Amino acid sequence: MLGRRALASLVLGLAALPAPTEVLAAVTGASLEAVGPGARLTLTLPANARWKLVAARSPNRLLLETPGQPWRAATRLRGAGPVRAARVERGRLRLDLSGPVALRRAAASGNRLVIEVVPGASGPFARLAGGGGVMAEGGGTAAATRRAASLPLVVLDPGHGGRDPGALGVRGTQEKRVVLATALQLKRVLEAGGRCRVALTRGNDRFVALGARVNFARQRQAALFISLHADSAPGARGASVYTLGDSSDSLAGALARRENQADRAGGLRLPSVSPEVQAILASLIQAETRIGSARMAEQVVAELREDVPLLPNTHRQAGFVVLKAPDVPAVLVELGFLSDAQDEAALRRADHRARLARAMGRAIHGWLAQSGNVVAAFG
CATH class of the missing domain: 3.40.630.40 (Zn-dependent exopeptidases)
Structure with missing residues (x-):
């Protein structure tokens, strides 16, 4: 049994230890594959994690943002379909495109997010990129509700x-x-x-x-x-x-x-x-x-x-x-x-x-x- 003096020393020693590092949720898996003429991006991330896919031009590209979810998966992915290459840049995944694309699917289920894009028309892609660029987003009930309201x-x-x-x-x-x-x-x-x-x-x-x-x-x-x-x-x-x-x-x-x-x-x-x-x-x-x-x-x-x-x-x-x-x-x-x-x-x-x-x-x-x-x- 520890004496009073020894117990006090132990408590002081524990107090001097650095605080434990906070364990953050993260993107832990990423893959990119061709599906017919299109491409499928699959991510592993926490359930209900927030995400947003943004279209941009000059050059044509997509930016996948995962706020609050640091990237712990591969930082470079080989191209597939209309996606020439993908890499992590400033905390978000950048997908460089060979031309304009259209979104075929963006489905989040549990800790899995699947995004599929196919070659698209230049006019709609340009209008989307020039109008804020948000192609799809999700995570959390409120975000899903907003997203559903904006579906065609x-x-x-x-x-x-x-x-x-x-x-x-x-x-x-x-x-x-x-x-x-x-x-x-x-x-x-x-x-x-x-x-x-x-x-x-x-x-x-x-x-x-x-x-x-x-x-x-x-x-x-x-x-x-x-x-x-x-x-x-x-x-x-x-x-x-x-x-x-x-x-x-x-x-x-x-x-x-x-x-x-x-x-x-x-x-x-x-x-x-x-x-x-x-x-x-x-x-x-x-x-x-x-x-x-x-x-x-x-x-x-x-x-x-x-x-x-x-x-x-x-x-x-x-x-x-x-x-x-x-x-x-x-x-x-x-x-x-x-x-x-x-x-x-x-x-x-x-x-x-x-x-x-x-x-x-x-x-x-x-x-x-x-x-x-x-x-x-x-x-």
Whole structure:
């Protein structure tokens, strides 16, 4: 047993020892690999750690910041895909790019953060880099909430509803019910992916005017508008996709005339400039919208082809009212034709509608990535 004098000496000796160094949370692992034409960055860091991915130009690069998390992983990573090389610089990871990129995924789950980028268009990347540059961020409930609120909005438009049943199948199937069921399934697919927000022009059996559907998307500054239908046309079978334009054939023209009841889309919101400049701006916006719509149609056709029968000449053009928003890229997807017994039987099955939803979900995610929209997920 220690005496009083010895115990006092021990206490004084312990007090003289330096204070223990605080153990900080840190980034403890990092890897970079090619995934198709893109690149995947995987980090190991504490759960709920804050992080932010920033885009910058001259030269094109990404900067990954991890505030409060010192770097304890490899400080240099070999390039992959559009990332030429990556190195730690002033406490953050710098990814030098071979060209502009778009964010395909940013998902944090537990102590693992996965970021995927793919080659992107120069225009969206330049606008993002010039507008603050934040491509994605996360960590903590508040940050995740802010991030989710800034995700691009996709509006799904199940056709018809209420007093308007739409087309009737040979077995009495109502178009309004089939397209609503598919839209709700697609909403679940997109929300599970966490890369966009989703809104429906109608979530139940009610009538919504065509102009109101268009205005719904425009007032919310939607990134994309998807209208879902299952029409009737003798001899036609298979899914198809429509973008705005002069009717590409008699079938497209007939479908558009049947769907269109009124054209009440409003005008563009343009700055207070001369009429000549406003005309130029309107023309540029509408041209960009049509390009975005055509790109979406290509994505939908490519994905549907993997899962369901398609109508010949699958991407068609017609003057559907719901496609006429001048500032929101839009497509109308015919899921099939209720006038065809095989299409109707398929559309009545939940598993077939689920396949359609998954295919369209892949198309939407691909379009968002190509367009440079912020697409992030929090696991």
